Amino acid sequence: MSELTPEQTEELKKRRRKRSIALALVLGALAILFYAVTIVKIGPAIFQRPL
């Protein structure tokens, strides 16, 4: 760490931020995928719940 210049530290932080955003997008997409497939699988029956 001590050998890193401020510019290099800045660059590493930038890349870490990019990785974090990419991971967040992937996890978000995974949640949406599971939600959408659940709807598709249950189909119209999703409205037939006992009141």
Place this chain on the structure above:
Amino acid sequence: MTFVSDQNERPLYSSADVEDYFALLKPRVMSLVIFTAIVGLLVAPGAVHPLIGFTAILCIAIGAGASGALNMWYDADIDAIMSRTVNRPIPAGKVTKQEALAFGLVLSAFSVLTLGLLVNWVAAGLLAFTIFFYAVIYTMWLKRWTPQNIVIGGAAGSFPPMIGWAAVTGTITIESVILFLIIFLWTPPHFWALALYKKGDYQEAGIPMLPNVKGERATQNQILIYSLLLAAVALAPALLGFASYAYGAAAALLSAGFVFYAAILWRKDDLVEMKKAARKLFAFSLVYLFAIFLVLAADMGATKVLGSMI
């Protein structure tokens, strides 16, 4: 993501860019996997909801990418030697070995579980086996040990259309096994053609490819034998009656081309001429596989669409 490492010479912070992680997935191999898996999905009898089909293809693609990352983790030492692979993320110093391993394992688990939960467990089981086969049996065991490495390792690349088929039907049948066999028999002549003109690279890395171990003559012979077997299997869908004769005619024409290039290569004794012929066969083999699957998809897709309209 490894930020802290026990090795002192390793950086404390990961310096990997998102693109470097993406490169670990072997995007070019993945595109072929996606293509053949889609064909398997299309030609299977019956149909699935488009979203389920999309999910299946996504999981197969990610699973294939994961095995690519595991392969790069294990093969980092030899990738650093060969000119073809020296720019991969690990030898280029962009991603550490540990990061690639973690990335590959996590994606393997997620792709298999997602495929099982959202599509079906037969397809998921096949995907898990494919990843295991490529990462462990091929990469860790066969690749550095036997000149038959790609014959058996090629099986991993042959599974995607079978997984696509299983995603629709939940079964393994003779038709999906033939899709498997087409790629399986295509792989050795395809890679041996490459190995013939990249012999020096494999020599340096100490990979026992067929030309390095048994020589050019034996490789040329084997390429011709596999080409003939491939031609026979490529015709099988029409002969067994699950593709039309239009497909059969196209497959016969393409296979004749493949055998033609293999035969030209077989006749060359001069080293320079032989390498030229090997390059031509390699280029044609890519066109061949793409065309065979495209024709098969068009043929069986057309039959299905027509059938559903009547």
